[in-house]
Amino acid sequence: MYLYGMKAPLYEPFKTLQFDAKHCFLSGQPLISSEEEIGVFAPWFLQAFSLEARPFKLLDESITTYQQLKVPCSSAVYEEAIAPLEAEIQAAFLGGYEQVKQVPDLRLFQWISKLLYGIVYHEIKQGIRQQKTLGEAFTLSQAMAHKFGNLHLMLQSLTKPMSFEEPRPWSIQIFKIAQEADFFSYRDELNTLSFSLRAHDFGIIASLQDNGTNTAYHQEILEICSEQTLSPAQFEELCARFFYSAYLFNRLPEYAVLPTPETTFIEAMPLQGMSSKPIFDVWDVKTYGQVLENFWKAWGFTLFEIIKDPEKPMSFLTDDTGAFQQQPIH
Numbered sequence: 001m002y003l004y005g006m007k008a009p010l011y012e013p014f015k016t017l018q019f020d021a022k023h024c025f026l027s028g029q030p031l032i033s034s035e036e037e038i039g040v041f042a043p044w045f046l047q048a049f050s051l052e053a054r055p056f057k058l059l060d061e062s063i064t065t066y067q068q069l070k071v072p073c074s075s076a077v078y079e080e081a082i083a084p085l086e087a088e089i090q091a092a093f094l095g096g097y098e099q100v101k102q103v104p105d106l107r108l109f110q111w112i113s114k115l116l117y118g119i120v121y122h123e124i125k126q127g128i129r130q131q132k133t134l135g136e137a138f139t140l141s142q143a144m145a146h147k148f149g150n151l152h153l154m155l156q157s158l159t160k161p162m163s164f165e166e167p168r169p170w171s172i173q174i175f176k177i178a179q180e181a182d183f184f185s186y187r188d189e190l191n192t193l194s195f196s197l198r199a200h201d202f203g204i205i206a207s208l209q210d211n212g213t214n215t216a217y218h219q220e221i222l223e224i225c226s227e228q229t230l231s232p233a234q235f236e237e238l239c240a241r242f243f244y245s246a247y248l249f250n251r252l253p254e255y256a257v258l259p260t261p262e263t264t265f266i267e268a269m270p271l272q273g274m275s276s277k278p279i280f281d282v283w284d285v286k287t288y289g290q291v292l293e294n295f296w297k298a299w300g301f302t303l304f305e306i307i308k309d310p311e312k313p314m315s316f317l318t319d320d321t322g323a324f325q326q327q328p329i330h
Contacts, residue, residue, distance in 0.1 A: 044090045048090075097177075
């Protein structure tokens with residue numbers, strides 16, 4: 001059951017930069033009190049991975065905590081839309097890889113989008129406050145407003161009937177991982193709307209606005225390892241590949257929004273458009289090596305080691321024959 005029907009207009013906060021404590025972040029409805037707010041990361045998530053006091057670095061290099069990231073949210077939106085989503089994801093996460101694999105990709109998209117948009121919201125709200133203290137107006141690039149606005153539009157599928165036509169706007173991959181049960185790792189890249197999470201016995205990698213192109217770009221390696229149990233280092237290598245290709249992705253996706261009496265259809269426009277330029281920029285081994293060095297920080301590999309052979313960068317996913325490595329490091 002949807003909270004709002006087709007008669008309720010879509011909320012477009014980026015048209016007026018309405019980011020304040022008086023309006024619901026998702027619906028735009030006026031709030032009754034300042035106490036109507038929720039954590040970007042739900043209480044069950046914070047408790048499951050002991051994240052309440054864990055530091056979270058913002059774009060301006062300031063540090064907050066996972067628990068302090070909050071957004072204004074109406075009680076109705078929380079109770080009717082967000083709470084059921086959180087309950088569904090909680091049950092899947094606590095059940096591990098096999099249950100996470102059963103979650104519909106739309107629900108995973110909505111949950112991941114809620115996290116990333118919540119962080120975007122917090123960043124913009126903080127930016128507006130900082131600029132106001134300087135007596136300056138806050139500005140957001142047209143490209144970022146376009147991208148974040150589309151993400152918010154799609155997130156409203158939690159409260160309004162929406163149908164996503166193929167190709168769907170996202171790439172989401174789920175992997176089985178051999179690691180300690182209580183381990184947790186989270187990354188995001190807001191500029192590319194990239195996300196990764198490693199917890200219990202599973203890992204998730206997502207690109208939220210690529211129309212599935214990152215999955216297609218990495219199809220060869222995915223066919224080799226998607227059904228395998230990965231080591232943490234192998235999963236982080238895949239993350240590095242996806243995050244780097246998301247950086248190389250040089251299109252700003254456009255979506256046709258087609259309201260009907262029953263639903264709103266979201267249709268991705270062709271990425272090729274009028275440009276003959278490839279959709280991805282050229283893969284540079286040294287830059288990829290720098291990305292991988294960051295993802296492999298826990299294992300201490302240096303850029304020199306990683307790209308010692310520029311024709312064949314260090315990899316724990318495949319061996320010299322191109323087959324999956326069955327005995328990787330941990």
